Amino acid sequence: MLQWIFGGMTAFALLWGLTSGVGEQTAGAMLKAAEEAVQTAIALAGAYAFFCGMMNIVRKAGAAEGLGKMLSPLLLRLFGPDLPAEALEPVTMNLTANLLGLGNAATPMGIEAARRMGKGNGAASNALCLFLVINASSVQLFPTSVIALRAAAGSADPARIVLPALIATGVSTIVGIASCKCAERIS
Amino acid sequence: MSWMLPVFLLLCLGCGTIKRVPLYDAFLEGAKEGLETARYILPSLVAMLCAIRAFTACGLMERLCLFLEPAAAWVNLPRETLPLMLFKPLSGSASLAMLREILNEYGPDSRAGLAASVMMGSSETVFYTCGLYLAAAKVKKSRHIIPCALAAWLAGSFMAGALV
Numbered sequence: 001m002l003q004w005i006f007g008g009m010t011a012f013a014l015l016w017g018l019t020s021g022v023g024e025q026t027a028g029a030m031l032k033a034a035e036e037a038v039q040t041a042i043a044l045a046g047a048y049a050f051f052c053g054m055m056n057i058v059r060k061a062g063a064a065e066g067l068g069k070m071l072s073p074l075l076l077r078l079f080g081p082d083l084p085a086e087a088l089e090p091v092t093m094n095l096t097a098n099l100l101g102l103g104n105a106a107t108p109m110g111i112e113a114a115r116r117m118g119k120g121n122g123a124a125s126n127a128l129c130l131f132l133v134i135n136a137s138s139v140q141l142f143p144t145s146v147i148a149l150r151a152a153a154g155s156a157d158p159a160r161i162v163l164p165a166l167i168a169t170g171v172s173t174i175v176g177i178a179s180c181k182c183a184e185r186i187s
Numbered sequence: 188m189s190w191m192l193p194v195f196l197l198l199c200l201g202c203g204t205i206k207r208v209p210l211y212d213a214f215l216e217g218a219k220e221g222l223e224t225a226r227y228i229l230p231s232l233v234a235m236l237c238a239i240r241a242f243t244a245c246g247l248m249e250r251l252c253l254f255l256e257p258a259a260a261w262v263n264l265p266r267e268t269l270p271l272m273l274f275k276p277l278s279g280s281a282s283l284a285m286l287r288e289i290l291n292e293y294g295p296d297s298r299a300g301l302a303a304s305v306m307m308g309s310s311e312t313v314f315y316t317c318g319l320y321l322a323a324a325k326v327k328k329s330r331h332i333i334p335c336a337l338a339a340w341l342a343g344s345f346m347a348g349a350l351v
Contacts, residue, residue, distance in 0.1 A: 001277065001314065002277075002278055002281075005238070005277060005278060005281065006234055006235065006238050009238040009239070009241065009242050010237065010238045010241050010242075012242075012247070013238070013241035013242045013244070013245045013247055014241060014245070016245045016246070016247055017241070017244065017245035017246075020245065020246065022244065022245055022246070023245075025244055025245075026241050026244045026245040027241075028244075029240045029241060029243070029244035030237040030240055030241045030244075032240070033233075033236045033237045033239070033240030033241075034233050034236070034237050036236065037229070037232045037233040037235075037236040037237070037284070038229065038233065040232065040236070040284075040287050041225055041228065041229040041232055041233075042225075044225050044228075045221070045222055045225030045226070047221075048221035048222065048224050048225045049217075049218040049219075049221040049222045049225075050218065050221070051221065052217040052218060052220050052221030052224070053213075053214035053215065053216075053217040053218035053221065054196060054199045054200075054214065054217065055199070055217055056213045056214065056216050056217025056218075056220070057199055057200065057202065057203035057208055057210055057213045057214060057217070058199050058202050058203065059213075059217075060203065060206070060208040060209075060213045061202040061203045061205070061206035061208050062206060063202060103224070104220055104224065107319075110319075110320055110323075111319070111320065111323040112323075113320075114320040114321070114323040114324040115323050115324060115325075117324060118323070118324025118325050118326050122326060122327040122328060123326065123327070123328035123330060124321070124324065124326045124328060124329055124330050124332060128320075128324055128326065129329075129330055129331060129332050129335070131320075132316070132317050132320050132321070132332050132336065133332060133335045133336050133339060135311065135316050135320065136276075136310065136311045136312075136313045136316045136317055136332075136336035136339065136340075137309075137310050137311065137336065137339035137340070137343065138308065138309065138310050138311040138343075140308060142195060143304075143307065143308035145283065145307075146286070146304045146307050146308050147192070149283070149286055149287055149290055149295075149304075150290060150295040150300075150304055152290075153287070153290035153291050153294070153295040153300070154295065155290075155295035155296055155300075156296055157189050157296070158192070158295070159189070159191040159192040159195075160189075160296070160301070161301060161304040161305050161308070162191050163191075164301075164305045164346075164347075164350040164351060165304065165305045165307075165308040165309065167346065167350060168305050168306070168308070168309035168343050168346035168347050168350060169308055169309045169310070169343060171309075171342055171343065171346045172309050172310050172339040172340065172342045172343030172346065173339065174342075175338055175339050175341075175342035176335055176336060176338065176339030176342075179331075179334070179335040179338045179339070180331065180335045183330070183331035183334070183335060184331075187330065187331065
């Protein structure tokens with residue numbers, strides 16, 4: 001799908017530019033964008049290094065385990081009997097890693113959780129559906145890349161969006177869970 | 188809200204100190220991982236920023252925004268943020284590139300910049316995440332996953348318009 005987004009957008013833009021007489025500017029803008037993408041990545045690299053360094057301290061302090069202990073009874077209730085017992089641990093660890101913004105740690109745990117929930121007849125179980133929807137709705141407590149990009153763009157207060165972002169992602173997760181529960185009843 | 192970042196960082200350091208984590212070594216280990224993440228996303232960031240910039244330079248982005256204006260008004264979002272909203276479920280690097288463009292073009296503290304920042308964190312790359320985990324689960328029928336995930340995405344975007 002990404003190849004269609006990338007190819008389609010670029011080709012269509014160049015064609016459109018050529019026919020409306022700004023083909024050269026369009027191509028020039030792309031080259032400029034490539035340069036600026038590297039600058040952006042460098043700004044992000046610094047911020048990622050910094051935040052991942054900080055988060056690694058938190059991880060070493062056992063925050064994921066602590067948070068996991070608090071979350072697992074809640075998750076057990078949320079997922080109900082449909083969740084295989086052996087999947088509770090990776091599910092909890094994936095969600096806590098996501099909460100803390102440890103994307104690199106979250107993905108392998110999520111894959112493990114999905115694998116353990118996938119036993120069946122080819123259709124996703126209720127628990128797997130709920131798990132994927134929660135994952136897709138994002139539950140990160142502290143959006144580090146957004147803060148880094150805002151700082152790089154010269155914001156007076158890069159962290160100003162933390163609270164509204166938390167509310168927005170909370171609402172989106174709740175809507176995801178609620179719609180999953182409704183869909184379960186219907187099917 | 189300007190106290191948020193320093194307090195957050197102090198909490199991180201405090202946690203580590205109480206649990207006697209070797210602060211410096213742990214930081215370095217994490218920082219290395221962070222740098223690798225940045226290196227990993229660079230190629231796709233270049234590709235997507237180029238595509239988006241071409242789309243902007245030829246005048247199509249403006250047309251798209253104007254075309255989407257009624258939808259934007261409906262969810263009470265600045266029309267400049269609608270392309271980001273559309274990219275969000277499709278591609279992580281495209282939405283990162285789009286967010287960068289909005290922040291630099293309209294300013295990070297403008298309404299568009301703030302709404303885009305909130306929107307960015309409110310949902311994940313729905314299709315990628317679901318595809319990855321469904322493949323791991325070896326499941327063929329995804330049932331209500333995509334509609335429900337998209338409902339969550341809509342709710343998050345709507346909240347971005349409502350909160351900023």
